[in-house]
Every structure is written in C-alpha cells, then in structure tokens.
Amino acid sequence: MAPLVNIEGLSVAFNGVPVLRGVDLALGKGEALGLVGESGSGKSVTWLAALGLLPRHAKVTGSVRLNGREILGAPAAQLDRVRGGRVAMIFQDPASALNPVLTIRKQLCESLALHRDLQGNAVKAEARRLLDLVGIPDAGRRLEAYPHEFSGGQVQRIMIAMALAGNPDVLIADEPTTALDATIQAQILELLSSIRCEFGMAMVLISHDLGVVAENCDRVAVMYAGRIVEEAPSNQLFADPVHPYAQSLIGALPPLDGPRRRLTAIPGTVPDPAMMPDGCAFAPRCALASDPCGLAAPTLAPIANERAVACIRAEASRRALLGIAAE
Amino acid sequence: MSPPLVEVTEISRSYSMRSGMFGRTAAVHAVDGVSLTIPKGQTLGLVGESGSGKSTTGRIVLGLEPPDSGEVRFDGKSMAAPVTAAWRTQRARMQMIFQDPLGALDRRLPVATQIREPLDIHGLGTPAEREDRVRDLLRAVELTPAHGARYPGALSGGQRQRIVLARALATKPDFLVCDEPVSALDVSIQAQVVNLLCDLQAQLGLTLLFISHDLRVVRQISNVVAVMYLGRIVEIGSADDLFARPEHPYTQALVSASPAPGRRSAGRIVLAGDPPNPAARPQGCAFHPRCPRAIARCAREVPALSTVGGNRQVACHLVTGAETRDAA
Known part of the structure; x- marks a missing residue:
C-alpha cells in the first residue's frame, strides 16, 4: 500500500546552519x-518544513509527497487546501493558538468556512457538533464564549475541534499535552485516540515523553540532532532498543515500580547545530563509540522487519549476518 | 529512625x-x-x-x-x-532550588560570582577561602572552574541548574x-541532575x-x-x-x-471533569466530584488523614470507612 505521506531526504538549514539533515519518513493511512x-x-521542524510553515530564510530541500503528489514548494493555492484541510496541526500551547478577542464560534466557523462548503446555519450546527464531539459540555452556549473562559484542557479540546473542521486525513499533534496536568493529559490522549479510531485518521504524535508516545503510537521514530536514529514498532522499541541513544533515553527514565536503580544519564549535551561533529552526531556522548564512528555518519538501515537503525555497530552485525547467509 | x-x-x-x-x-x-x-x-x-x-x-x-x-x-x-x-x-x-534556572540567575554576572554571593552575604570565610569554596562547589556539581567564568546565557539548561545547585550548597545548608x-x-539531562542530587x-x-x-x-x-x-x-x-x-x-x-513505555493504555482510569479550582473548593472531600467511586458521605464530610497500616496514611472514606464501621 502506498503511504499517505512520504518524506524523502528532507533537509532544513537556517542561515546556512543545517538543523534537519536528511529525514526519510513514511506515514500510512490511519497509522499513529x-x-x-x-x-x-x-x-x-520536520513537519513545519513539510507543510511549508517555516520562515522564508529557511532553506528546505528534499521531497514530501501527500498521496503521491509533491507538496514541498507547491504553490500557495495548493498548500492552502492541504494545510487545515488534508493535514491539520495542533500545538503545545493552545491558548496562544486561539485569538483572545474572538468567540470560539467565530474561530471554529472560520475554519469550517475555509475548508467545507457550508453556509449559514449549517456552519453553526457543524461547529456545535464538533464541540460536542471533543467533549465540551453545553456546546451550544459555550460557542459564544471567549478562549479565556475555558481551562487549559478545554482549550486543547477546542484546538482539536478546529483541527477536525477540515476532515483531515492526518493530524500532526506537536506536544499536545506537555503544558497540561497528568490527569488532563490522560483525558486529551484518550480523546485523540478515540477520534482517530472513529475517523480512521492518521496521527503524528510529537513528544519528548517516551511514555506518551509508547502508549499512543503504533510505530516510533527516535530523532537525534536532525536525523532519525531508530525506527521501530513501539512495543519492540521499548522492549529492545538497538541504537545506543534510544537505549540511554529509555534508561534515563526512572521506573514507577519495582526496585530503584541508578539512572543512566547521557553525559554531555546535544551538539550545537553549527558545530556538528564529523560522523555520527551521537558519538561524542556514546558509551559504545569507537574510532570508525567519527568517520562517516551511519545511514538508517533496516535490521529486521519494520525496524531500522542508524548505527555503525548495528550495520556491522547486519553485514556479518548477511555474510553468513551468503555463504 | x-x-x-x-x-x-x-x-x-x-x-x-x-x-x-x-x-x-x-x-x-x-x-x-x-x-x-x-x-x-x-x-x-x-x-x-x-x-x-x-x-x-x-x-x-x-x-x-x-x-x-x-x-x-x-x-x-x-x-x-x-x-x-x-x-x-x-x-x-536552608536553601531553595526553582524550576527555571535562567530566571534564578542574573544574566549579567559570571556564574562564579553568583555562587560566591551567599558566602559574601552570610560573611563566611576570608575572600581567599571563598574563592576556594567556589572552585570546590563547581567541582561538586561536576563542572570546571572554566564554567565559572561564563555567563548564564553561555551555559546549557542542565549546566545552569548545576550552578543553581552549587549556589544553594554554598552556605553548607542542612x-x-x-x-x-x-x-x-x-x-537525558534530567537523569544527570537527579543522579547528581542523589550523590x-x-x-x-x-x-x-x-x-x-x-x-x-x-x-x-x-x-x-x-x-x-x-x-x-x-x-x-x-x-x-x-x-x-x-x-x-x-x-x-x-x-x-x-x-x-511498554504498556498500552488498556484499563487506564481517566478522570472526568476539569482540574480542581482552589477558589471553588467542593464541600466534603475535595476530590469527590471527580472520584469514580464517590459515595454520598464524600459530599458531606471531609475525610481525615488516618493510618491504614504500616506507614501509610490515607484521607478517604472508602479506604478508612470500613475500619471506623467495625469500631462502631
């Protein structure tokens, strides 16, 4: 099956400093x-670049195909149908994504009018249906309220309603629950997964929280310094991470039950994009790094069904395996 | 104990x-x-x-x-x-460490000067001893004296939090x-700081x-x-x-x-309702409007924190209620 979104060799540089260095990613229909x-x-940046949302001084190269059609560098008229229509996006800070001086009805109806051929009362009825759908109580009356009259969790629900206004095929959720309390985060994640099931919508969940991603996604890609370093089905990634960075990330997470152990801290910090080390970007912090790691950046190569890793050690062991198979 | x-x-x-x-x-x-x-x-x-x-x-x-x-x-x-x-x-x-290290540090002073400040304020040691103490503190939080000469803006988030920690430890608090x-x-940085704090x-x-x-x-x-x-x-x-x-x-x-990680969200308890508002505290147990197991008594009486065995104390009618009924 052809993927819904296919990103190939996507690179981004701000003022000559590369921040995204060749990302390949595919997203299937209805996949999380x-x-x-x-x-x-x-x-x-991967998704902002894919949707042409970066400022003009950003140099974006590569290819982004939506249903086989190139959208990178597409004319504004075509992008306007994609953004908000086919692909919707929600952000970490929902309060700043809404206009504080307009009612929720005005803002919801605006996106409905842009992406659907609805007129007059039908628009308002649809706006009300969407608010109902995302679980805002007393939706009819609440349509006339302003953003500040809602709590943080409710504002994120409204953002989700606005994202659904265009009946998107893909929802990009960029840290949708980072600013919310734990119990409210659980509510929003449950809402997202129930909506996804109901509409068969694909979702990209961007998060720094491994737990959130593990529980809500089918497949996970781990990024480091502008590249994907490991990609795997989420249960396999967390049970058996291969890339040393993925291993350390999981080891850095304190356990919630069982015996307490010392956390595996990754020494040092993420490299400055302007002074990226030669070879593997993780090598200076990697406990398993050896001389060849500093020579060339490893490419993301498949190691098993649906699994890919960008690490020279994984590559070496794979070659050894293939060598044995060839004999 | x-x-x-x-x-x-x-x-x-x-x-x-x-x-x-x-x-x-x-x-x-x-x-x-x-x-x-x-x-x-x-x-x-x-x-x-x-x-x-x-x-x-x-x-x-x-x-x-x-x-x-x-x-x-x-x-x-x-x-x-x-x-x-x-x-x-x-x-x-006694000292305090806050969430935002950049807000807790003065951006216009080298960080070593800021670590030294509590020593100056409380008049601890001679100036030479204070310099030594700053170097020891920097080493204690796994930074080098070279870091001390920098300004907060030139350090990463984790390094800044280490500086805040070093400053808090300057007066040898208990x-x-x-x-x-x-x-x-x-x-990954969080793990570094947590390990450091434990050490x-x-x-x-x-x-x-x-x-x-x-x-x-x-x-x-x-x-x-x-x-x-x-x-x-x-x-x-x-x-x-x-x-x-x-x-x-x-x-x-x-x-x-x-x-x-490694556990899907099956069987998760998702609380209904909004986050609590301290200005509109519900009667009785403050949690009862969101509690999936609330009973009538929860809306009337505030449950007291009582021991339920070992060193565990709970404030909930459902947990402690059974014992009080037995006693009555």
Missing part, C-alpha cells in the same frame, strides 16, 4: 506514528 | 482573590492543615497537580511566607521572625527545598523536600512521598510501595495517568 527526541532534535 | 529536622504541624495559608473588578472577595485556601515530618538526611517528595498547594507548602516550610496558622519547626526550634539575626542564621541552613528542579530539562545528598547528608508533578522523578529520589490535592494531603507513604499499591482513588488515577 510517534516522534521522540530531545529539544533541538528536529521533531517539530 | 533519625530525629526529624523539619516538623510541620497543621499549617494553613489562604489568599483573598476577587472575581472580576467589582466581584466579591473570596478566600482561596492554598494550603489547608498540612502536617509533615522530614527526618535528617531523608527526602520527602510532594506530588500534585497545579493548584494543589505543593509550592506554597514549600515556601511556608522555608519561611518565605508565613502560615496563617500552624507551625514550622526546624531542628527542634520554631522559625525565627523574618529579617532578624536569628532568622538569617537559620535561613543560611535542608534543601527543590521546587520542580528538573521539569524544564530534557530526559550530593549521600555525601553531604542533606535533607530534601522535593516538589514535582512527575511521579517517576519523585519516586526515584524520595524516601517518603505525600500526594496533595487542593491544599490537603490525601495520601502519604513510603516511596517504594505508594505508587505500586496506591490506596486513595486520586493517587490511583495519577499513577494510571502516568504513561509507561
């Missing part, structure tokens, strides 16, 4: 894909 | 808030009858969502804010009146209040009050954990088994809401 990584790893 | 360093008895604190420009003033009970004991060299973790009063509790314990009622005793003595000489001596023995110290840091505690025999919304981090570092909801402690117990066997329905929901 998680993107994890630390700040500055390029998780958000 | 070692003697308590910090003893908090029944502290309460309310603020008055006006709804709208001409609205009626209403009292917001930020902290309502909280009692805590922290033995020397141990860590008490305080968890809760925003508005649960955990930060206010930390500020009262540290004497940054007076309680309306109740008492805080430090090393057997009650807190001296603010801005007296006795208060200053006492305060040099007690440290950490308010969400690692929440703004990436997972320093073991080396220096520090007593910690560790405030966070992150159950995992709190469990990692604490001996005892208290869960707060709308200004009250609803459950308190040893860190090892509190999250493994939570008794209070709120703690159960919190644990189940904490996502775990």
Whole structure:
C-alpha cells in the first residue's frame, strides 16, 4: 500500500546552519506514528518544513509527497487546501493558538468556512457538533464564549475541534499535552485516540515523553540532532532498543515500580547545530563509540522487519549476518 | 529512625482573590492543615497537580511566607521572625532550588560570582577561602572552574541548574527545598541532575523536600512521598510501595495517568471533569466530584488523614470507612 505521506531526504538549514539533515519518513493511512527526541532534535521542524510553515530564510530541500503528489514548494493555492484541510496541526500551547478577542464560534466557523462548503446555519450546527464531539459540555452556549473562559484542557479540546473542521486525513499533534496536568493529559490522549479510531485518521504524535508516545503510537521514530536514529514498532522499541541513544533515553527514565536503580544519564549535551561533529552526531556522548564512528555518519538501515537503525555497530552485525547467509 | 529536622504541624495559608473588578472577595485556601515530618538526611517528595498547594507548602516550610496558622519547626526550634539575626542564621541552613534556572540567575554576572554571593552575604570565610569554596562547589556539581567564568546565557539548561545547585550548597545548608528542579530539562539531562542530587545528598547528608508533578522523578529520589490535592494531603507513604499499591482513588488515577513505555493504555482510569479550582473548593472531600467511586458521605464530610497500616496514611472514606464501621 502506498503511504499517505512520504518524506524523502528532507533537509532544513537556517542561515546556512543545517538543523534537519536528511529525514526519510513514511506515514500510512490511519497509522499513529510517534516522534521522540530531545529539544533541538528536529521533531517539530520536520513537519513545519513539510507543510511549508517555516520562515522564508529557511532553506528546505528534499521531497514530501501527500498521496503521491509533491507538496514541498507547491504553490500557495495548493498548500492552502492541504494545510487545515488534508493535514491539520495542533500545538503545545493552545491558548496562544486561539485569538483572545474572538468567540470560539467565530474561530471554529472560520475554519469550517475555509475548508467545507457550508453556509449559514449549517456552519453553526457543524461547529456545535464538533464541540460536542471533543467533549465540551453545553456546546451550544459555550460557542459564544471567549478562549479565556475555558481551562487549559478545554482549550486543547477546542484546538482539536478546529483541527477536525477540515476532515483531515492526518493530524500532526506537536506536544499536545506537555503544558497540561497528568490527569488532563490522560483525558486529551484518550480523546485523540478515540477520534482517530472513529475517523480512521492518521496521527503524528510529537513528544519528548517516551511514555506518551509508547502508549499512543503504533510505530516510533527516535530523532537525534536532525536525523532519525531508530525506527521501530513501539512495543519492540521499548522492549529492545538497538541504537545506543534510544537505549540511554529509555534508561534515563526512572521506573514507577519495582526496585530503584541508578539512572543512566547521557553525559554531555546535544551538539550545537553549527558545530556538528564529523560522523555520527551521537558519538561524542556514546558509551559504545569507537574510532570508525567519527568517520562517516551511519545511514538508517533496516535490521529486521519494520525496524531500522542508524548505527555503525548495528550495520556491522547486519553485514556479518548477511555474510553468513551468503555463504 | 533519625530525629526529624523539619516538623510541620497543621499549617494553613489562604489568599483573598476577587472575581472580576467589582466581584466579591473570596478566600482561596492554598494550603489547608498540612502536617509533615522530614527526618535528617531523608527526602520527602510532594506530588500534585497545579493548584494543589505543593509550592506554597514549600515556601511556608522555608519561611518565605508565613502560615496563617500552624507551625514550622526546624531542628527542634520554631522559625525565627523574618529579617532578624536569628532568622538569617537559620535561613543560611536552608536553601531553595526553582524550576527555571535562567530566571534564578542574573544574566549579567559570571556564574562564579553568583555562587560566591551567599558566602559574601552570610560573611563566611576570608575572600581567599571563598574563592576556594567556589572552585570546590563547581567541582561538586561536576563542572570546571572554566564554567565559572561564563555567563548564564553561555551555559546549557542542565549546566545552569548545576550552578543553581552549587549556589544553594554554598552556605553548607542542612535542608534543601527543590521546587520542580528538573521539569524544564530534557530526559537525558534530567537523569544527570537527579543522579547528581542523589550523590550530593549521600555525601553531604542533606535533607530534601522535593516538589514535582512527575511521579517517576519523585519516586526515584524520595524516601517518603505525600500526594496533595487542593491544599490537603490525601495520601502519604513510603516511596517504594505508594505508587505500586496506591490506596486513595486520586493517587490511583495519577499513577494510571502516568504513561509507561511498554504498556498500552488498556484499563487506564481517566478522570472526568476539569482540574480542581482552589477558589471553588467542593464541600466534603475535595476530590469527590471527580472520584469514580464517590459515595454520598464524600459530599458531606471531609475525610481525615488516618493510618491504614504500616506507614501509610490515607484521607478517604472508602479506604478508612470500613475500619471506623467495625469500631462502631
């Protein structure tokens, strides 16, 4: 089956400094894909670049296909139908994504009018249906309220309603619950997964929280310094991570039950994009690094069914395996 | 068990808030009858969502804010009146670390100068000794003297939090209040700072009050954990088994809401309703409108925190109710 979204060799540079260095990613119909990584790893930039939402001084190269059609560098008229229509996006800080001086009805109806051929009362009825759908009580009356009259969790629900206004095929959720309390986060994640099941919508969940991604996604891609370093079905990734960075990330997470152990901290910090080390970007922090790691950046190569890793050690063991198979 | 360093008895604190420009003033009970004991060299973790009063509790314990009622005793003595000489001596023995290290540091001063400042303020040692102490502190938080010459803007988030920690340790305090110290840091950096905090505690025999919304981090570092909801402690117990066997329905929901890698969200308790509003505290048990197991009594009576075996204390009619019925 052809993927819904296919990203190939996507690279982004701000003022000559590369921040995204060749990302390949495919998203199937109705699939939930998680993107994890630390700040500055390029998780958000990948999707902002794919949708042409980066400022003009950003140099974007590569290819992004939606249903086989190239959208990278597409004319604005075509992009306007994609953004909000086929692909919707919600952000970490919902309060700043809404206009504080307009009612929820005005803002919801605006996106409905843009993406659907609805007129007059039908628009308002649809707006009300959407608010109902995302679980805002007393939707009819609440349509006339302003954003500040809602709590943080409710504002995120309204953002989800606005994202659904265009009946999108893909929802990009960029840290949708980071600013929310634990119990409210659980509510929003449950809402997202029930909506996804109901509409058969694909979702990309961007988060720094491994737990959130593990529980809500079928497949996870781990990013480090502008590249994908490991990609795997989420249960396999967390049970058996292969890339040393993925291993350390999981080891850095304190356990909630069982015996307490010392956390595996990754020494040092994420490299500055302007001074990226030669070879593997993780090598300076990697406990298993050896001389060849500093020579060339490893490519993301398949190691098993649906699993791919960008690590020279994984590559070597795979070659050894293939060598044995050839004999 | 070692003697308590910090003893908090029944502290309460309310603020008055006006709804709208001409609205009626209403009292917001930020902290309502909280009692805590922290033995020397141990860590008490305080968890809760925003508005649960955990930060206010930390500020009262540290004497940054007076309680309306109740008492805080430090090393057997009650807190001296603010801005007296006795208060200053006492305060040099307790320090605080905040969530945002950039906000806690002065961007226009090299960080070594800022680590030195508490030594100057409390007049500890000769100038040469202070310089030595700054170098030792930098080494203690695993930084080099070269880092000391930099400005906060030239350091990473994790390094800044280490500087804040070094500054807090400058006066050799016995007690440290950490308010969400690692929440703004990436997972790998968070692990570095948590490990460092554990090592320093073991080396220096520090007593910690560790405030966070992150159950995992709190469990990692604490001996005892208290869960707060709308200004009250609803459950308190040893860190090892509190999250493994939570008794209070709120703690159960919190644990189940904490996502775990390798476990899909089957059977998760998702609480209905909005986050609690301290200005509109429900009657009876503050948690009852969101509680999946609430009974009629929950809406009438405020449950008291009572021991349910071992060192676990729970404030819930459903957990303690059975025993009171038996007694009656």
